[in-house]
Amino acid sequence: MASIKIRAKASDGVTTIKALIKHPMETGQRKDKKSGKLIPAHYIQEVTCEHNGTAVMTALWGPAVSKNPYLSFKFKGANAGDTVKLSWVDNKGESDSTETKVS
Template sequence: MSSIKIRTKRQQGTTQIRTLIAHPMETGLNTDNQNQKTIAAHFIQTLTVRHNDKIILTTDMGSGISRNPYFSFEMKGGEPGDKITIQWSDNQGNRDTQDALIS
């Protein structure tokens, strides 16, 4: 199962792109209640949004973004069948990518 959920909605002349990503977004400052050890920092660093394979937006973030990050963006235009791709990479070298077609 992909870590990325994408929802698009065409509005008047624009397309709203919303995404929810399953990710712990650990700051590295928290302690595990079970063993009192510090939980290693683990957060998404970069998220890119592509429209038909062309980058339209990049977000660089720290661990100040909430766990299971949510973002919404607004793209000019957008036609049914256009491809939106969202990709993330985190500080531990993980990455994921997901496509969605505008309905």
């Protein structure tokens, strides 16, 4: 499901991660315009980012994070070529992850 686009760029010892995740982030409060029924909630609850197997950031998200979420943060201690892994889990138990190299 390649749902994640991620970039990791190191500069002066600080690595900046920028990621875009393709996800509906449905709040559970919206109604289907045709049927008038509520669209069930479907949103990412947890995003984890690991650098060489160590978690550098864990994000807990509620339904109020925008559709197709964008996420950016910075951490120290990574070198070019290191592996950064980003994974997410949503409220339906679906998940995805991807890996990229620090450039």
